[in-house]
Amino acid sequence: MSSRRSRISEEEIAELLSKLQSLLPEARRRGASRASAAKLLKETCNYIRSLHREVDDLSDRLSEMMATMDLDSAQAEIIRSLFRP
Amino acid sequence: MQATKSFEQAFLRHLLRGFRLSAVSYKSMSLQERKSAIKLSADVAMASARGSRKWTRGLITKLSREDEHRSFLRLILGTEYGRLTKPRHGSWKIPRSKKIVRRSLRVCSRRKNNLRAPHGVKSGVLARTLVEKRTHALKRLVPGGESLDGCSLLDEALDYVISLRAQVDLMQKLLTTFEAPKLRALSKCTLPERKASFVGK
Numbered sequence: 001m002s003s004r005r006s007r008i009s010e011e012e013i014a015e016l017l018s019k020l021q022s023l024l025p026e027a028r029r030r031g032a033s034r035a036s037a038a039k040l041l042k043e044t045c046n047y048i049r050s051l052h053r054e055v056d057d058l059s060d061r062l063s064e065m066m067a068t069m070d071l072d073s074a075q076a077e078i079i080r081s082l083f084r085p
Numbered sequence: 086m087q088a089t090k091s092f093e094q095a096f097l098r099h100l101l102r103g104f105r106l107s108a109v110s111y112k113s114m115s116l117q118e119r120k121s122a123i124k125l126s127a128d129v130a131m132a133s134a135r136g137s138r139k140w141t142r143g144l145i146t147k148l149s150r151e152d153e154h155r156s157f158l159r160l161i162l163g164t165e166y167g168r169l170t171k172p173r174h175g176s177w178k179i180p181r182s183k184k185i186v187r188r189s190l191r192v193c194s195r196r197k198n199n200l201r202a203p204h205g206v207k208s209g210v211l212a213r214t215l216v217e218k219r220t221h222a223l224k225r226l227v228p229g230g231e232s233l234d235g236c237s238l239l240d241e242a243l244d245y246v247i248s249l250r251a252q253v254d255l256m257q258k259l260l261t262t263f264e265a266p267k268l269r270a271l272s273k274c275t276l277p278e279r280k281a282s283f284v285g286k
Contacts, residue, residue: 019243020246038216041219045223048223049226055127059120059124060116063109064116066109066119
């Protein structure tokens with residue numbers, strides 16, 4: 001019973017780590033060679049930081065955009081065009 | 086792996102609602118104020134669209150620590166606000182006995198070390214410290230991550246990254262849509278009184 005549980009945990013960890021690896025930008029470039037846990041953690045941290053920076057940058061640009069436009073009149077069109085397949 | 090379509094739609098709905106509530110498009114404010122309001126809307130929209138996860142609750146809690154955010158949060162989240170910021174005891178996961186949790190956490194850290202190519206005892210110690218150091222860094226980056234360990238932290242980090250990517254993609258799409266010439270033409274059809282409220286950038 002107990003050994004079954006720890007085997008499940010190992011599989012869970014391995015799966016999570018490989019999923020993380022497949023998400024990271026570098027993995028997509030270089031192919032699926034397995035990275036160490038330390039490297040994966042570093043890459044994940046760097047990736048999260050870069051995503052935070054992107055959100056910050058996009059917020060800046062949206063702010064500049066909005067200063068010169070009326071959102072309400074464009075809203076219906078925005079929603080339509082964004083949800084178009 | 087990516088966010089679902091329903092997440093994307095929920096995000097956009099919440100985002101646009103957040104913009105309306107904070108009046109970013111017509112209230113005159115500084116560029117910085119507008120940017121902060123947009124970013125706040127985007128983060129709340131991401132958490133709302135995702136639903137109840139450790140990181141979404143962690144994010145809302147973190148945002149609510151700023152005084153100026155609290156009124157917006159109450160407004161946009163309504164009754165959800167109280168629920169999301171209430172400290173939770175225990176995870177939504179099926180509770181395991183302490184012994185089993187401790188054992189699986191040991192396995193987690195052992196497994197982490199087994200993943201690198203074996204180099205010897207000294208580098209083993211170094212690698213363990215490196216993994217610990219980087220785990221701590223990840224804990225600080227994932228909202229609500231401080232109280233998580235091993236598997237849970239990785240699980241939340243994975244979910245958080247997927248959601249962040251969707252947030253970035255959708256904000257980019259929104260920006261592109263705003264910049265489209267057709268829309269710029271539409272936006273110029275504003276009432277004269279409204280136009281007067283924009284006193285430059």
